[in-house]
Amino acid sequence: MLKAYERWITGWENQLCFRSNNRVVRPFEWGLDWSSAWPHAQRYPRNGHNEEQYLLHLNQKIMGQSDDFFAYDSPKDFRLEDNLLRFTSPVQTPYPENNLVHGGWWPAKDHKKRAVIVLPHWNASLGQHAGLCAGIAKFGISALRLSLPYHDYRMPAELERADYAVSSNVARTIDSTRQAVIDVRAAVDWLQQQGYERIGIVGTSLGSCYAFLTCAHDSRFKVNVFNHCSTYVADVVWTGLSTQHIKQGIAEDIDLDRLREVWRAISPMSYMDKFAAQKSKSKFIYTRYDTTFMPYLSEAVIDEIKRRKIHNEVVVLPCGHYTMGETPFKFMDGYHIISFLVRNL
16 A cells, blocks of 8 residues: 555656756856855965865865855845845856845734745745745744745746756856855845844755755754755755756766765755754654655754754655645645744744
């Protein structure tokens, strides 16, 4: 019976994943030009390293001084119009549209100075997660849904998907992650300017990775919900159903172990100790039949969290990565997210 159920969920996962037929296999690139604005690249010039050696060197320096890597100057141009927040990203890229951050705003009528930042999944369309935000607001917590780098409003005209957020370009993927974390921290500045004192975050899939990195580097988050969780960015790209086109573009040039090392500075496992030091309350949600964030990767995260005795709750839903967004699982997921926020924020 269980095997039949697993086959049904897995078949549904494949159907949902491959209904998108516009994935592009892009060539492998180290992309060192994307590192030029990083504080560590300016502090530690290349000095004869080959491309891989230099990125390994930068990863080690970043992890040792990650507060500098995710530091920023707070934007001065926050503006809210028709419940849409806009501000200039502290991280500038060659794409003007990507340099303007957008956030949908769902203010609660009786918010009691509580607010949550919601980070969507990779390739989320503009309207996705709006239902979750509306539900959070109904329970007295204002919600700000941020567009991730290279997504919806921020997508360069040359793209159909948010390919530049996670791709076969190694340094651009790091740069996009750095931008996402800094954009979230800047959004917290705006929330505090509006008088919000208790702030939480909900991240889904790629947004969960960004949320974890942000929480590890910012003590202002009191409550965190990680909707899907995994260890290393490289392992997700290498094993996930939805990222096989990326693996196809890079597998001839780099293996998993090497990719893990050059993306170590943007992987949650690298910052477990920093995360533990923040003393926030966290909920980890993952799925039994996930084909994108493989369950053993999620379980490895939970093991590390428990080993450090971090306050946490864990929920395992009987579905997969894509099916979590479908009925009835999306309602189960929403219940676990909102109830945790209401109880703890």
